[in-house]
Amino acid sequence: MDVILTLDQERLVADAVAVGRFQRPEDVVREALTLWERRERELAAFRVDLDRIEASMAAGDARPVKEESMRELVDSVKRRGRERLAEKAARQG
Known part of the structure; x- marks a missing residue:
């Protein structure tokens, strides 16, 4: 898979590797994807809660x-x- 980064993104990745925060650029991308996955799971859970709350309100259970x-x-x-x-x-x- 080829990924094209902006110049700012490339600098961010290079700086993270240069200071030792990550060993390789691939580790930076893996970390970013891990955070994105977590955010997507949390967003999905929020949407489930929101649907449940809206259904409860529609049923008249809310005041x-x-x-x-x-x-x-x-x-x-x-x-x-x-x-x-x-x-x-x-x-x-």
Whole structure:
């Protein structure tokens, strides 16, 4: 397989080999492909999650997040936290 790189890409590869980060230009390309494969897998997983979320929303399983609902959630978390701290203090005291 022949690959044509831009001059900047060629310099980047040559510099990486020259400073000892990689032994050969092929190692640079292999590393780049490995990172690309990882990114593609992560993107595919994200798309699966996004499809699942969109399906859930379409089925009516989601509820809109508004400022008021966020305040209610924060208040609920704080209240439960305070209750737990009070229970823990009562058990210790």
